[in-house]
Amino acid sequence: MSHTLKLYNTLTREKAVFQPLDPNNVRMYVCGPTVYDYAHIGNARPVIVFDVLFRLLRHVYGDAHVTYARNITDVDDKINARALRDFGSKIADGSMSLNEAIRAVTGKTESQFQADVKALGCLEPTHQPRATDNIPQMIEIIQRLLTQGHAYVASGPEGHEVLFATASMADYGQLSKRRLEDQQAGARVAVEAHKMNPGDFVLWKQSADTEPGWAASFVFEGKSFAIYGRPGWHIECSAMSNRYLWEEIKDRLSPQGKARPHQFDIHGGGLDLIFPHHENEIAQSCCAYDTDVMATVWMHNGFVQVEGRKMSKSEGNFVTINELLETEKFGGRKWPGEVLRLAMLMTHYREPIDFSVKRLEEAERLLAKWPVAEASGAEPDESVLEALSDDLNTVAAIQALHALAQASHSDPDAKARFAASADLLGLLPKPVEVDEAIAAGIDALVEMRLELLKAKNFAEADRIRNELAEKGIQLKDGKDPVTGQRVTTWELKR
């Protein structure tokens, strides 16, 4: 590989050279959506950012040597609430079971998510595991934690719970740099009597009849506990990252990779997940498997604001990906996926980003200046690779890309490198599909106009140009560099 990839690591708060545990099996896990409602523009950021990283890793290490897992959280109390809200009457009259209602919510939301993300130009991760398909794996980790004295069974207000014992982990808080004592000083953690420590969190929780649940039995202090219940918020990521990035891949790993069991390279997500979500994942995984680290590098993207304010439902500025793509809610018009993607990458991933109409307009203007080209086997340009290799500096990469786009007006070689580079970023402008017959018709009109111009019949020539413009077809006159003849091309206005 020609470039040294540097990544900022939240764990060390430093930028460092990325060294995969096994360069033939680079492994990345990113926290995906909870499928209870449309994904919003904030959800889109990590998806796009880590898609760029996925593409870069594939370029550097080879497509077959990168495994990317992004989970689908389909068990969550918000999902239950949504199922009851949308299908409560059907559940009440017996025409639908709770589980069916839940599946209706998660299935629909998940396919919407997949469609949205595809429109944003994101590749499919290698694995997109669902939490509900990994319940046995979660139960297994929880039992490990119980056996090793890192968890306990307690009786809470809603029945039995298995809780993680934060005090049992010497360096709990390493990612967020929080100390348990400080948390207690804040007194904002609800004191719950059944917890040994206020920071202890749920691994497994007993379910009522109106809640989804799975049969599980745990052994704690020599006694057996059968708890029909559901997993806590964090455990799925520990279970699924271990399954897809260690268990199912370990036989293929190099000796160096095998020497670091249960570990993987990169774990990503939004800034707000650092605490408690990622901190608790680390606690679960490291304690269950007796490792120092869960993932080598932890990466977190910054927040998205909308028109300068925090996005929230109460502010009324909550925008979903789908609304941007399909409705006129934001700025009075629809926005193509490429524009949203470029707008997102115009800011470095760790910086806060202010999503605004103005920003989208600028992204669209930029995109309109880029040539339509095929990625035809050329290598991405050094300037773009170099920028991305510096902690995913997409801003510099886009500017390098823009320079290539400008160079491509006169340099076919630059155009090929532009195409390969744009493809690497997932930003290759797609040729607009035009019906052949229509295209031939336009070509004929263009010819006719050129004849009229030769005859200096400008009024008639301009009439053709205006008519085409009204249909969204923009004519562009140029000069053949050799003959000096007028050459006219056309394109659909984007």
Added chain:
RNA sequence: GGCCUCGUGGCGGAGUGGUGACGCAGAGGACUGCAAAUCCUUGCACCCGAGUUCGAUUCUCGGCGAGGCCUCCA
């Protein structure tokens, strides 16, 4: 209260201890019958104060401002 970001020109936005990226928009020009596209040129900046330094936008401290986490949240 604890922890953590950030503050650059009209806008977006990197970066750097020493004549001030870059893009968009603006202005001027070339080309054109006129436009568009393309090309060339160009103005405008580093929150405030103190300190370190020969020199700070860049380092340190303080202040002000914006935001995040600690509670479901990307």
